[in-house]
Amino acid sequence: MSETEHPHPSPQHPSPQAAEFIADWRNAAYNCFSSGHKFCREVCPVMQVTRNESWTPTAFHANVVAMEQGELSVEDVAEDYVNCTQCGACELRCPNTLFTGDFYRFRTRTVDLVKKMRALAVDHGVHQPGYQRWNQLTDERRHEPVLNGTPVSQENVADWAAGLDLPVGGETILFVDCEAAFSRTSLPRAVARVLKHAGYEFGLMREQWCCGGPAAEMGYVEQSRRFAEHNLADWRASGVRRVLVLDPHDYITFTEDYPAYFGEDFDIEIVLVVELLARLIEDGTLTPSVPVEKTVTYHDPCRLNKRKGIWEEPRTVLRSIPGLTFRDVDRVTQWSYCSGGGGGLPVEKPELTARISESRVEKAAALEVDTLVSACPWSERPLAEAGQARDIDVVDIHELLAESLGLPVERPVERTDEHSADRSVKRPGTEGGA
Structure with a gap:
């Protein structure tokens, strides 16, 4: 075989897709890698509970630098990128996002980087077992499995x-x-x-x-x-x-x-x-009038507060409900809060999602509330499981409003432990399949 023939991409000779990816992300990666401030780490929900520096936003960018230098390949780093909920907290804390000074000329987009790296891994035939099975079933059924x-x-x-x-x-x-x-x-x-x-x-x-x-x-x-x-x-x-x-x-x-x-x-x-x-x-079309006697705090869903800047409207809804004692936590503090329910993390690493939700519920417990309110069905499952240990109910804001409007709310009976997981989704360390 001649020196120019490389049937299997290596760190020194990346595939065309990997080379294009590196070219697209090189400047952003060096900008993050060279700044060294690492402000993003302590707001990262995965870093908070694991303290694993290989699973931080800084490391996600450093991997691109290493790939550009020919030290690592897609196959070497793909699994690291599982450990991200795509909450966007790191982007908010990064000086790049604030455009502070001449040095910071590139808006940090860690969520996009994680998504692109996962896509590159799939293009290279590097699949995470839970992700692969989940998406196979979604393709077959036209809908996601339910956990x-x-x-x-x-x-x-x-x-x-x-x-x-x-x-x-x-x-x-x-x-x-x-x-x-x-x-x-x-x-x-x-x-x-x-x-x-x-x-x-x-x-x-x-x-x-x-x-x-x-x-x-x-x-x-x-x-x-x-x-x-x-x-x-x-x-x-x-x-x-x-x-x-x-x-x-x-x-x-x-x-x-x-x-x-x-x-x-x-x-x-x-x-x-x-x-x-x-x-x-606000325009008077809806007027909640039935008192709901609960002491609550609100969990800002990451994709609303952090990624879309939507935080005022849920609080408007909660403050309109008579009987509620609302112990709020400002939206900036909540940039470091997460349920762990996003970015596919519950599919591949449910135990890590559980630890992140436990950390979030612990913060709610410190406010001495009996109810944690959310506006995201994907957050409510792990938060509710964590809340059981602290006697904190997890309720959706839409259902709470319906209750105060005097409308029926038909909360389902939970399935038994015997059916606590979708047996057709094979996760690492488990047996099963559809």
Whole structure:
């Protein structure tokens, strides 16, 4: 074999995809690596509970420097990038984001770096077992598996709406994420009842598939785009102009991934339900009147507070509910808070998600509250499990509002421990498969 033939990419001779990735991220990586401030570390939820410096934003950028220098390959570093919830706290704390001084000329985009590295790993055939199985099942079923073993199928995606008399199609539709549609069904039912109570007209999709965001977060970009193309085609076919979303993960996907896929052709208005409800309260359309006697604090979902700057509206909703004792924590302090429920972490490392949620609930317990309120169904599962040990309930803000409006809230009975995990998702160290 001649010296110029390299059938297997090596650190010194990266594949064309790896070379393009390095070229795209080289400046940002050196900018992070050379600054040395490391402000990002203590707000990183993974770093807080593991103290593993290989799993920090600084290390994620340093790996790119090492790849550019020919010291490491995609195969060497891919597994490190599992250890990220894509919460965005590191970006907020980085001086690059603040554009402080001449040195900082590149906005730090660690979330994008993690997503791109995971995608590069998939392109190189480097798969994380949990991610790979999760996305295989999502591709087969058109919806994500649910971690408590709830059956998932295309035929049952709208079963949550039974008896609510919701039309199909129309100018405005409600998109319900996989977790809520199949497992947390009391949440979309509460949202639908509140919107109908307000006289707000909306319908459902004809054939809803998963938003595709989780696939993109785990590196399966082609699958994500296929799902996006299906959903957009469905919206266009039924005249949809506006999509309501209750899950922050869907909101990120529809306002960031879909515009990236479709460019100016994506002209659908995306409305976050909690923002809509805050407006309806402020203009007097909704008036909560039933006292809810709870002492609560609010958990800012990472994808709202940190990544989208949405923090005022949920507090508007909570302060409108009579009977609540609201012990708030400012949004900047909450930049270091996380449930551990995002970025695919519960799929590959559920034990790490549990530790992060335990840390978050500990902070709530210090406020002497009986209830932790969130606005993200993906955060509520691990937070609720952590809350059991401290006798703290975890309640969704939409359901709390419905209760104060005098509307029924049908919280489901939890499945038994025997069915506590989706047996069809194979994780490292477990047996099973569909």
